[in-house]
Amino acid sequence: MGDFSVIDLFLQASLIVQLVMILLLMVSIISWIVIFERHFNLSRIKQANKEFEKEFWSGKDLNELYEGIDKISHDELVGSLRVFKHGFGEFLRLSEGQQITIEDLESVNRAIRVSLAREEESLMHHLPFLANVGSVSPYVGLFGTVWGIINSFQGLSDATQATINAVAPGISEALVATALGLFAAIPAVVAYNRFASDSDTQLQQSSVFGEELASILYRQTVKAKL
Numbered sequence: 001m002g003d004f005s006v007i008d009l010f011l012q013a014s015l016i017v018q019l020v021m022i023l024l025l026m027v028s029i030i031s032w033i034v035i036f037e038r039h040f041n042l043s044r045i046k047q048a049n050k051e052f053e054k055e056f057w058s059g060k061d062l063n064e065l066y067e068g069i070d071k072i073s074h075d076e077l078v079g080s081l082r083v084f085k086h087g088f089g090e091f092l093r094l095s096e097g098q099q100i101t102i103e104d105l106e107s108v109n110r111a112i113r114v115s116l117a118r119e120e121e122s123l124m125h126h127l128p129f130l131a132n133v134g135s136v137s138p139y140v141g142l143f144g145t146v147w148g149i150i151n152s153f154q155g156l157s158d159a160t161q162a163t164i165n166a167v168a169p170g171i172s173e174a175l176v177a178t179a180l181g182l183f184a185a186i187p188a189v190v191a192y193n194r195f196a197s198d199s200d201t202q203l204q205q206s207s208v209f210g211e212e213l214a215s216i217l218y219r220q221t222v223k224a225k226l
Helices: 006-012 015-058 062-069 080-096 106-121 127-158 164-225
Strands: none
Touching: 015 062, 015 080, 015 127, 015 164, 062 080, 080 106, 080 164, 106 164, 127 164
């Protein structure tokens, strides 16, 4: 039995198996693109949260802090920065020309909740794709393998003698489909679990910051009424 490279196995495979291999290879490439995009995006959010909350708790005037954030582009408005801009921005809007009441703070809380919902949507972007790749790819690869093995044994009907040399190439090309399915699925599953955990952590951090911001604004409102 001669040596077979992956390319040789692909070229000798049936059309259905070739389509399965191409599909899995494309899915794997897209998965890695998503993995790198999510990695850099989460790293950016972590760094932005760390720098902003350090500045926020340094005692800097909130109005001055808001003016600086208001100049930030929409793409850079992530995590706690997003929560602060929407929450404190709503607080400033309500306090224009009048004394804000404790009842008005519910509108601030709604703005904070909306910003958290948008943050969650941003953090979970593309993660369902990784979950689907991780769960479906092995079955797609298995389908290609089963189809290839069926074709290999059907080819034996025309052979005068059934030997391992006769079926080995067909079985090898079929098993490549399973290998590609696992190659696509394993990184996707690992990445999904990691990014889902990191996203939950970042969202929880932004949620806690939102509660702290609401508490600070509440104390300011009560103090202004005294």
